[in-house]
Amino acid sequence: MTHKDLCTLALKWLKRPNSAGGPGCAVAVSECRTGWAGEVPDAIGFRYTGHAPRDGSVLVEVKVSRSDFLADAKKPHRISGGVGSWRYYMAPEGVLQLSxxxxxxxxxxxxxxxxxKIRAGHAVHFKGRHDEYIRQAALWRFRDVDLLREQFLLVRTIANAGDPQKVLDVLRDASNRNARLLAEVERLRNRNQKLYAEVVAGRPDPGAPIPRKVA
Incomplete structure (x- = not known):
């Protein structure tokens, strides 16, 4: 598999829910800069649910060969921090060993x-007991995360996607229209039930069939 193939797989995995063996990230991007120079993650996802032990960023670095992996260790951001609350290497089967x-x-x-196949990391415990998952998430979490570079990446991603306020306005208008339509549907349903009850109550022949109720 090519580097691009693995990056695509990494993005899909980052968005998988815990129940399917993934981190459940709400946002995931590939090969986006974290500054004008320096780290460019192969794939990184961000999870935010309001539950601190499970929230944060998940980095996936793709390596298609052992030489590629060995070169990665020499990069400055590998020595002095980097992005990713949790960090994973993704490689074809047999390229890397746990050691x-x-x-x-x-x-x-x-x-x-x-x-x-998840060989190591807190992801091993996504489908297990919740308390053990929380414990493992804390054990595997990095403390020296470069939050300024993560912020740069997120802001640039949002900016490249267009005007976020316009998007929010469209979503807000759609939500308001949906709420109005739901209210109208409920009003018509109540009116229909009332009319149906009046028709049934006013039948001259109690043995006559009940008129079909309109949905």
């Missing part, structure tokens, strides 16, 4: 059919 991993890093292995 190769730096402290705190997880491993996602991809087989020839494109299936992802």
């Amino acid at each position: 190769d991993l730096p402290d705190g890093w997880g491993l996602l292995e991809v087989n020839g059919r494109g299936h992802i």
Whole structure:
């Protein structure tokens, strides 16, 4: 599989819910700059639910060869911090071993059919007991996260997508129209039930069939 293929898989995995073995990130992007120079994550996702132990960023660095992996360790941001509350390497099956991993890093292995196997990291516990998942999330979490670079990435992503206020205005208008339509549907349903009750109560022949109720 190519580097691009694995980046695409990484994005899909980042958006998977915990119940399906993924981090459940609301936002995930690939190869976006975290500043005018420096780290460009292969894939990174952001999860925010309001529950601090589970919220944060999940970084996935794709390595298609062992030499690519060894070169990554020499990069400045690997030595002095970097982005990602939780960090994973993703590689084709057999390229990396658990013993190769730096402290705190997880491993996602991809087989020839494109299936992802979680070999190490807090993701191993996504489908397990909730209390154990929370404990493992704390153990695997990085403390030296470069939040300024994460903020840069998010702001640039939003800016490149267009005017966020226009998007919010469109969504707000759509939500208001939906609420009005739901209210009108409820009013008509109540009116229909009232008319139906009046028709049934006014039948001259109690044995006559009940008129069909209109949905």
